[in-house]
Amino acid sequence: MTTLSGGCRCGKIRYTCDTAPITVSFCYCTDCQKASGGPFCNYAVVPAEAVTVNQGATVHYTVEASTGNVVKREFCAHCGAPLFASTNNVFVITVGSLDDPSTVPPAIAIWLDSAQPWAPIPENVERFARNPPITLGA
Amino acid sequence: MAGIVTGGCRCTKVRYQCTAAPVAVTLCYCRDCQSWSGGAFGHYVIMPSSAATIVGDVTGYDVQAESARTIRREYCCECGSPLFARTPHLLAITVARFDDPAPYHPTMAIWIDSAQPWAMIPDHIPRFARNPPLSSGAS
Known part of the structure; x- marks a missing residue:
């Protein structure tokens, strides 16, 4: 069952996800x-x-994050839209690439120790100074 | 915020410097900026179109925005960092691509008609349902 669907801005890449998010x-x-x-x-x-790329293919750039974790960031080479990021044990979809982001409200705010002084932060979510337990992997 | 400010992409293949003071610092909640940023809004320092000197190759993609204007979105083809959005008169630079983003407090929230229901919108800045007057371009 497709629960979420989305793609890049230019339409070359489309994906589906057959489960609801673990968290946002x-x-x-x-x-x-x-x-x-x-x-x-x-x-x-x-x-x-849970994620299937049904059309097109991403390119990626690998970067070392503040934790020392290696993060793979995937985007569309044609329009630049960011789509996925992943580490060894966590995979994420950019909410802005979903066909309907309205159904995916934020649940947690993380790495607040690094936030810009003017950054808007949702009020009704759980807050973490750095990584939440989820990035330890299940 | 006058003087020279610098920035660039994550992999450092593209670098830029600006000498003009910002016209505005916007949070844009239009659907295209959601796609461009991957999140709730695009966050830009708006400058005159001639304000930036760019070194390195950017890749551009033309998109018709909700306003029906054509906007050119430019990013680094190597690392995908979103860098610039352009109209004929204005250059929007993504805030977090500056070497020091801290000074760029948002000064207006625009296209809030398209905001996601859960999107945070700062309380203390002017709000515009769609485009603000500055995007008509003569600034």
């Missing part, structure tokens, strides 16, 4: 600021095996 995070770490161009990245955390 706003990550304020320095590398997520660089990846989004703004104060945070907004991710739906899902099992990697």
